[in-house]
Amino acid sequence: MEVRHLELLRDLRDRGTLGAVAAATYRTPSALSQQLRTAEKELGVKLVEPASRGLRLTWAGEILADGADDVLTALSRVQARLDEGTGMPAGTVRIGTLPSAGAALIPGLLTRLRESLIRIELDDFDLAESDYAARTADADIVIAHSLIADVPLGAEHLASRVLLREPIDVIVPAGHRLASRAELTPQDVVGEPWVTVPRGYPFATIHERIEAATGRPLDRVVEVRDNRLVESLVEQGHGIGLLPRYSTPASVTYRLVPLTGVQATRAIVALARPDHAARRAVQAVVEGLVDVGRDLGRAPRSESNLKASTLG
Amino acid sequence: MEVRHLELLRDLRDRGTLGAVAAATYRTPSALSQQLRTAEKELGVKLVEPASRGLRLTWAGEILADGADDVLTALSRVQARLDEGTGMPAGTVRIGTLPSAGAALIPGLLTRLRESLIRIELDDFDLAESDYAARTADADIVIAHSLIADVPLGAEHLASRVLLREPIDVIVPAGHRLASRAELTPQDVVGEPWVTVPRGYPFATIHERIEAATGRPLDRVVEVRDNRLVESLVEQGHGIGLLPRYSTPASVTYRLVPLTGVQATRAIVALARPDHAARRAVQAVVEGLVDVGRDLGRAPRSESNLKASTLG
DNA sequence: ACCTCCATGTAGGCAACCTACATGCTTAAC
């Protein structure tokens, strides 16, 4: 039973095809195919079977793929204990993040890590909630979010840590009749024209909750994914929308008004594969993110912040 | 961080010298020395340092040796889960045992395993209590004993399972004046000539307890290790001795009389390294041993057993 | 019917691990 084989099975489970694994590990599919066959010969069990165009793991392959998590985590823990003896945590940590949360968290993180030996590699992507988990194959830490629970869909087997619970506010243009309200109910907003996101995307759940609470469909003027796009569309008077409170820059051209009556918060969560999570540098970065998140939650932007950020 | 290197460090910790590890793994010391150097280069830490004639692990080496236990145990667990899918536990299980307990337990074990696919390889050795633990490097299961606690000295990091609590009786010749007694106290026996074991050996603890309870030294006629030798010396009238109840064959030429007033039992324990203990076949064998031990403790030999065994 | 994607097979290069043998150091024995 060799670790190389376990790792291969796990990667195959996570990435789906030999080609994808080959690309990720800088090898050719041929090499992996040969490894699979030697593993099968050594263990005396079939590990994969053809399935349409590609491969599927057999029950034995699944067992080994699951086992890989345990073994590689144990290995990472040893490395972590070793690193504790040699000094400060060091190395490169790859972070993948949803853009809005990244904008809110990453600058503060880099400030906190300035004195450390840790280097950050950043990637960002805007995905459906359930697709973030898969990115832990490529990144050490994935900053994801969940509209429903504290752990995103598909992240059940990953190490996860809540960084921040962020209210989702209603964004209205500065001069709008609702702009002066302290808070808004679904009844207040259901009749307005809406700038929404496509189904499955971040805040679609809340759009649905508003519709469920009022029994009326929203008037969807346009569907976009990018939060900055929502901002400018709302600014220009094309409708109202939903945006996360802490990761939306303050502005004089629109206002964020809290939404009550439906559950409208998201959990910003750091996800990591257990073996990555065991690395000392990764743990340090997660702690840094937790710190930044705590500060954001404690000191939401005030009016003075607003002036500073729009004028400065 | 490669498993091969972790394993090497662990073996080196357990066996002491490169030569011993080389012999156990069918390689040359040179190969191991090279492996050590590549591991050090790869990790950037010194793992061993010269110490008199041989080597000593550095703190980093100790960390890796400990880590090897975790990683190899995780690997064995994967193998065990895989085996559960393929059928009955199978393979060779190496048992090392102290002779007396082996005599009592192994025959019953082999009977129980007759229908299984498990093959047993047997080794036996008579050691001081604290030396049994080290034998788990060579055997999957070591049957050891402890006069003091339920886990033998030096076996703290091993998987252990109590098989049997066995009274240590006083053996007296058939015609002896104490032979008809139902039980004996330290006062009863302290004045007799004794066939004892050397210091550090199995029952020396009990000899010391008798001396402590009475305040008088024992009259040690002769010191021997082997229980069969004790038997025949007592038989021939050279003194009385101590022998374990279940592993001493019944006979008409001597009698075993319970000793009271001092703690006089030993725990027969199965020891295994965690990674070996995770193997399915090893677990099956341990369960078999527990069964045999339970039966022995439940049905100690009666008079009819005695006749059968001496006559049959 | 064509093209694409995926896995598999073969031949050969290259790196890594091991053996054989020689050397140097340390401790114990004579």
Next chain:
DNA sequence: GTTAAGCATGTAGGTTGCCTACATGGAGGT
């Protein structure tokens, strides 16, 4: 003080085994 034994280390060379390059064949999608 010299010798011998035990242990680790270094060098050279052979073998194994992992990977790449390239070719083949099957399964879907257009």
